[in-house]
Amino acid sequence: MPHYPDAMPGSKTLFERARKVMPGGNTRTTVFVDPFPIYAARGEGCRVWDVDGNAYYDCINNFTSMIHGYAHPDVTAAVVEQLPFGTAFGAPTLSEVELAELLVERLPSVDQVRFTNSGTEGVMMAIKAARAFTGRPKIVKIEGAYHGSYDFAEVSLDSSPANWGDLPRSTPYAKGTPRGVLDDVIAVPFNDTEALRAVFAAEGDSIAAVLIDPMPNRAGLIPARRDYLHAMAEIAHAAGALVIFDEVISFRLGWSGAQGLWGIEPDLTALGKIIGGGFPVGAVGGRADVMAVFDPTAGKPALPHGGTFTANPVTMRAGLASMRALTKDSFAHLDCLGASLREGVTASFEKHGLAGQCVGLGSLFKIHFTSHPVTDYRSIYPGQAERKKFDVFHKGLLGRGVLSASYGLFALSTPMTEEDAGAILQAIDETLGDVAAQS
Ligand SMILES: Cc1ncc(COP(=O)(O)O)c(C=O)c1O
Numbered sequence: 001m002p003h004y005p006d007a008m009p010g011s012k013t014l015f016e017r018a019r020k021v022m023p024g025g026n027t028r029t030t031v032f033v034d035p036f037p038i039y040a041a042r043g044e045g046c047r048v049w050d051v052d053g054n055a056y057y058d059c060i061n062n063f064t065s066m067i068h069g070y071a072h073p074d075v076t077a078a079v080v081e082q083l084p085f086g087t088a089f090g091a092p093t094l095s096e097v098e099l100a101e102l103l104v105e106r107l108p109s110v111d112q113v114r115f116t117n118s119g120t121e122g123v124m125m126a127i128k129a130a131r132a133f134t135g136r137p138k139i140v141k142i143e144g145a146y147h148g149s150y151d152f153a154e155v156s157l158d159s160s161p162a163n164w165g166d167l168p169r170s171t172p173y174a175k176g177t178p179r180g181v182l183d184d185v186i187a188v189p190f191n192d193t194e195a196l197r198a199v200f201a202a203e204g205d206s207i208a209a210v211l212i213d214p215m216p217n218r219a220g221l222i223p224a225r226r227d228y229l230h231a232m233a234e235i236a237h238a239a240g241a242l243v244i245f246d247e248v249i250s251f252r253l254g255w256s257g258a259q260g261l262w263g264i265e266p267d268l269t270a271l272g273k274i275i276g277g278g279f280p281v282g283a284v285g286g287r288a289d290v291m292a293v294f295d296p297t298a299g300k301p302a303l304p305h306g307g308t309f310t311a312n313p314v315t316m317r318a319g320l321a322s323m324r325a326l327t328k329d330s331f332a333h334l335d336c337l338g339a340s341l342r343e344g345v346t347a348s349f350e351k352h353g354l355a356g357q358c359v360g361l362g363s364l365f366k367i368h369f370t371s372h373p374v375t376d377y378r379s380i381y382p383g384q385a386e387r388k389k390f391d392v393f394h395k396g397l398l399g400r401g402v403l404s405a406s407y408g409l410f411a412l413s414t415p416m417t418e419e420d421a422g423a424i425l426q427a428i429d430e431t432l433g434d435v436a437a438q439s
Pocket residue numbers: 063117118119120121123146147148149213217246247248249272273281282
C-alpha cells in the first residue's frame with residue numbers, strides 16, 4: 001500500500017524543485033495537496049501511475065474531463081494522425097465543423113457553436129453573449145457554484161459564515177475583485193424559486209442572464225429540481241433575460257447532458273472538459289438568434305471573439321474521437337457503476353456509524369460528512385471537524401491507491417469495470433473506517 005506521503009519520495013523531490021520556480025510549487029490551485037501533491041507519470045485506462053511507480057484508480061480524471069480515462073486508442077490514433085499535418089493554423093479546419101456538428105446533433109437547444117480553449121472561456125463568452133444580446137449588464141448566479149476563473153463567474157464562490165449574510169448578495173472570491181464586478185452579479189440560493197422571483201421583481205430590467213450548473217459540484221453536487229429550472233426559464237424570459245446552463249461538467253451525465261435528463265432547453269450552454277478528448281477546450285452554444293452576436297459576416301459583430309489556439313485541429317480531432325466513442329451504451333455503463341458506488345458508499349457510512357451521505361448522478365458522486373439534509377451551498381459548508389475528516393479521507397484513499405478530489409468528489413470513466421468499482425468501494429469503505437476511528 002503506497003502510504004501517503006512516505007511512499008512518494010519522487011513526488012516530494014519534484015515539489016521541492018517546483019517551489020523554486022512556481023509560487024507554492026503550483027500552477028493550478030486545485031491540484032495542490034498539503035504537504036505535496038503526487039506527480040503523475042502516466043495513465044492508461046482508468047489507472048494512473050505516479051513518478052514513484054505507485055498505481056492508482058483515477059476517480060478524479062483530471063477534474064471530470066477524462067471520461068474515457070487515459071490513452072483511449074481512438075483518441076490517440078486521431079491525435080497521432082493529425083500531428084504530422086500541423087497542430088494549429090491561422091485558418092479554420094474541417095475538424096471544427098465536424099465537432100460542432102456532433103454537438104449540435106446531441107444538444108437540441110444548440111443551433112450553433114463557438115469553440116474556446118477552456119471552460120472558463122466558454123462560460124465567459126456565454127455571459128458576454130447574453131450581455132451583447134440583451135444590452136444589459138447583470139448576471140444572476142448560484143451561491144457557491146464554480147464556473148471557472150472569469151471575474152463575474154467567480155463571485156460568491158466561497159462565501160463563508162463570516163461574510164455570507166442574507167442572500168441575494170455578492171462576495172468577492174479573489175482579493176482585488178473590482179466593486180463593479182460585484183455590483184453586476186447577484187448570488188442567489190440554489191433551488192429556491194421564490195428567491196429568484198424576488199430578484200427579478202427588483203432588478204429584472206438590468207439582468208442579462210441567469211447562469212446555472214444544473215448539478216453544481218462545489219455547491220454540493222445536488223441536482224437542481226426540474227420545476228426550479230422550468231420556473232427559472234419562465235421568470236428569466238418574462239423579464240427578457242436568458243438562461244445559461246454551465247454544462248462544463250454535467251455534459252458527462254448523458255447523451256444530451258443535464259439538459260437532456262431534465263428536459264429543458266437553455267438559451268445558451270457552456271461546454272468544456274469531455275468535448276476535448278483530454279486536450280484544452282471549451283465552447284459556447286445556443287439559439288441561433290443569440291449566437292448571431294458572434295457572426296462577423298455583416299461587419300464587426302456585436303461580440304467579437306478570437307483565440308490563437310481556439311478550435312485547433314488536435315483538440316478538435318481528439319474531441320471528436322472521444323465524443324464518438326461516448327455512446328448511449330457508455331452512459332448506461334457509467335450510470336450503472338455510479339449507482340452501485342453511491343449505494344455502496346451510503347451503506348459504508350451506515351456500517352461505520354459515521355455521519356455522512358453520498359450524492360450525485362450518473363458517473364459523478366460526492367460525499368458529505370454530515371447527516372442533515374444537503375440542499376445548497378450553506379447546508380454543505382464544512383466546519384473544522386468536517387474539514388479534518390475530508391483530509392483524513394482524501395489522504396487515506398491516496399494511500400489505498402485511489403485518486404479523488406480533496407473535497408470528496410469522484411468522477412468515473414468508461415474503462416472502469418464492475419471489478420474496478422468493487423476495488424474502489426473497498427478502499428472507500430476502509431478509509432471511511434479510518435475516519436470513523438478518528439472521529
Ligand atoms: C462547472 C464548471 N464550469 C467551468 C469550469 C472551468 O473550466 P476550465 O477549467 O476548463 O476553465 C469548470 C472547471 O472545473 C467547471 O467545473
